Amino acid sequence: MKFSIERAALLKAVAQAQSVVERRNTIPILANVLIEAEGDTVQFRATDLDIEVVDRAPAKVERPGATTVAAVMLNEIVRKLPDGALVTLTENGATGRLNIEAGRSSFSLATLPREDFPVMASSDYASNFSAPAPVLRRLFDKSKFAISTEETRYYLNGVYMHVSDSDGGKVLRCVATDGHRLARIDADLPEGAAGMPGVIVPRKTVGELRKLLEDDEMKIAVSVSETKVRFATPDITLTSKVIDGTFPDYTRVIPSGNTRRLEVDAAEFAKAVDRVATVSSERSRAVKLSLDEDRLVLSVNSPDSGAAEEELAVAYGDERLEIGFNAKYLLEIASQVDRENAVFMFNSSGDPALMREGNDTSAVYVVMPMRV
């Protein structure tokens, strides 16, 4: 195998691939990236056995072939090469090494045989559709903060992507929760997605997927089966197993009977929460919200370290209410609001609160209160 490739194109492809490689793994081949040169393209393939990324880049292939080298090391080398360099990668059959040459630099890396590289089995995808990058970006960006890290409830360690009924008909919906907060984000159902099975997209996959979604003009090809999900652009294909579990019935969790309505400027609210939470000494920083006629007082009282209070002008016309929340959760949901005011719907101080942007129900958040 021998090919030449522009450094920027190589870096982009290798960087993408190496990020799925687990830093600590016990199977040597999984630390490697599989390089395949054929025609006028080179493919870089990396996997952690749950996720597989394939990146394609144009190259001048002199001799087709394939081999595997350490992904992280290759990435480091390419990253340190000067911008604009032309890089030549040559497999040396005699030494079993891969030579990398650029200008006056040359490297020779140990390889492992391509036959040892585990290629993810293809799946029969039940559903194939195409979605604009910004749509997927919104679905996952606004939900991923609520993904759980709790190992015992592994089925919460991802975003539940599924088709659901909404007021305006069927929607493509992403839900994530860790039992303390929940995000439910809807998007118009893309053509061809109606029959899609609901899948739990793992946290790491969501992180990798995000890198495919930067380009606003990009259309992402999405394929879904019961066990796998695939996101593809012309250059990159990301295939991932989905979490084998049942996502809990989240609809029970979303309060429908909350009637006490608070409307507040989300940015002002977030800043105030952040300020008062500074004096909190505990790990879970609890902030108390005291609501009265068009008035919200945020307060923290931490006997060991101090107290803080801040008053905000808000729209609130219901009975007085005092309710506590983890400051981190309030900040996270408030930061999801970018166009209109944040609207909170409360019931009692012991019941979950709902938050949305204005009257837009395509993105709703639920937060569990805390005793304060």
Add this chain to the structure above:
Amino acid sequence: MPALCRDCLTTFDAGARCPACRSPRVSSHPELFDLTIAHMDCDAFYASVEKRDNPELRDKPIIIGGGKRGVVSTACYVARIKGVKSAMPMFQALKLCPEAIVIRPRMEAYVEASRAVRALMDELTPVVEPLSLDEAFMDLTGTARLHGAPPAVMLARLVKRMQSELGLTGSIGLSHNKFLAKVASDLDKPRGFSVIGKAETVEFLRHKPVRLIWGIGPAAQESLEAAGIRTFDDLSRWEIDALRQRFGGMGERLWHLARGEDARRVSAHTPIKSISNETTFYEDTANPVILDGHIWRLSEQVSARAKARELAGNVVTLKLKRANHRLLSRQLALHQPTQLADTIYRTARGLFDQVGAEGPYRLLGVGISDLVPSKDADREGDLLDPGAGRRADAERAADKIRAKFGKDSIVKGRALR
């Protein structure tokens, strides 16, 4: 020579009997009223609590310990006469003393008795360092003016009150540092009161074996013996550097101890790092129903102790010992600290489900660690488990009932398995 009657607390100047009450329980020592570091050790604590709570046992030999293959945790003095000792296998103890009554430990009762003793000690000095339920160091330096009496008198009064108010006896060691105070409390058990003064320290230690040092177990003893060190006298002949070289970090400490020196302070604030309870079964079991019952009961015990100390844990640990004595331990960090039996149980149960099939087991333990004050505990509910809040409320209500009507006034069916 200053002297003190431990029965009527009269102080006087020497004599074999108290001039006031004629009691022979007199302590006299040249430094009696100058020494301030004390060690209090309850006498056969668990057994004493049992005898106190059940007077029928008073004159009978009793052994506290668990199971037919358990070990003796405490033997009363009647049983000790027959040769029964702590940590002795139960079958051996019963061979020595077949008429002994074996009693399963009632930790709650001991914890409560311990707390009562602690309360009395707290009246003497703010610097109380408990070593376990039944022993503690006290530093009474500078308390003489507050109490209007030297430490020795206050300590004698402490054991007197322990006996009259709590029905428990203890032995006091009084000296000028922790090491010697602990050695002293063991010299004259039960109901002892021993004093090691500065003047006689070296002479006192000279022919004593070095295993007197707390922390010198059989292994350390062996390596000391290999170096020709058996007594304090042997030890004191070594140069500090030679000891350092041979015994590393321990060497320096040994050099000082050889001279009866111990600079460790009595520290009231040794923070508790974890709370755990475990049980060894009568018979190995792999039965998940039985094991589940144990997980629940242990979780309840851990929870009760955490609640009593107003602590909560961020981490739950499950410990299992297989029939071949191999230990298996699993732990999980919680989202928020807890002191609820329900949460501890559910977490431990989840851990058990990950390993449970690898039984049979001979021992099971449940614990919490990474402790924080309980005001930060269990403040958040779980969206996906709406019942959790109600179970927590139920548990808190049950706690109130127990506080009022006793521990067994309300139990979960699960606890009966």
